[in-house]
Amino acid sequence: MQKTHSQVEDCLSLDSRTMARYKVFNGGGGGSWVWRKGSNQEVFSSISYLYSNNGLMLQYTCNDQQYSYTVDVVTTPCNYGGKRYWFNCPKCSKRVAKLYLRNSMFFCRTCHKLNYMTQQSCKLESTRAGMYKIRNKLNWQYDTAFMKSWHKLKPKGMHHSTYNRLVQRHDELERKSEQYCIANFHAFMNRHGLKPSWE
Numbered sequence: 406m407q408k409t410h411s412q413v414e415d416c417l418s419l420d421s422r423t424m425a426r427y428k429v430f431n432g433g434g435g436g437s438w439v440w441r442k443g444s445n446q447e448v449f450s451s452i453s454y455l456y457s458n459n460g461l462m463l464q465y466t467c468n469d470q471q472y473s474y475t476v477d478v479v480t481t482p483c484n485y486g487g488k489r490y491w492f493n494c495p496k497c498s499k500r501v502a503k504l505y506l507r508n509s510m511f512f513c514r515t516c517h518k519l520n521y522m523t524q525q526s527c528k529l530e531s532t533r534a535g536m537y538k539i540r541n542k543l544n545w546q547y548d549t550a551f552m553k554s555w556h557k558l559k560p561k562g563m564h565h566s567t568y569n570r571l572v573q574r575h576d577e578l579e580r581k582s583e584q585y586c587i588a589n590f591h592a593f594m595n596r597h598g599l600k601p602s603w604e
Contacts, residue, residue: 412519412520413505413514413519413520416505416506416507416517416519417440417450417505417506418503418504418505419438419492419503419504419511420503421478421490421491421492421501421502421503422489422490422502424438424461424490425489425490429454429456429461430461430478430490433457433458434455434456435453435454435455435456435462436453436454437451437452437453437454438451438452438453438454439451451465452464453465456478459477459478459479460475460476460477461475461476461477461478461492462475462476463475463476463511467506467509468509470509472509472510474495476492476493476495476504477492477493477498478491478493479491479492479493479500492504492513494512494515495510495511495512496510496512496513496516497512497513497515499513499515501513501514505517505519507519528581528585529582529585529586532578532581532582532585533578533582535574535578536575536578536579539571539574539575539578540575542571543557543558543559543560543563543568543571543572543575544560545557545558557572
């Protein structure tokens with residue numbers, strides 16, 4: 406089934422935490438916010454902003470149309486002093502840290518119906534990703550999808566309880582990965598009206 410949600414990784418975003426680190430919300434004022442890419446950090450997109458009276462006015466051109474609107478900025482106290490800045494989504498007013506540009510507007514992830522890339526990965530891909538993440542954490546050497554038991558060595562200095570917990574989780578993911586592989590294979594064969602040679 407084709408997925409209908411887009412991914413946050415494909416959208417430009419405004420992060421209130423990053424903007425706060427760059428002193429955007431200190432004392433008011435305006436400037437340009439830019440997005441960079443590549444190893445040389447070349448600027449590929451930018452917008453103008455003006456912060457005043459707890460509102461961040463955004464001005465930009467998208468699809469040959471000019472946009473200008475204000476995003477409310479609110480704060481909450483931090484546990485050890487200071488405060489954290491948030492946006493109120495212009496569409497639903499939900500307090501969020503990030504707004505994403507889609508369909509020419511900066512809204513929250515929920516309003517734009519955006520998923521993270523990992524959410525859109527199939528079960529097999531996400532299971533394998535978790536399995537490989539544990540293998541890397543344990544510094545296991547492997548060349549294939551399935552490991553021999555004698556390759557599973559405990560890293561020096563790691564507690565046995567931590568090691569056993571990670572191995573147990575790894576083996577669960579490995580079993581699931583095998584099950585998903587088999588299920589995907591049978592689904593493919595059924596879809597094309599084929600039967601495995603051993604049947």
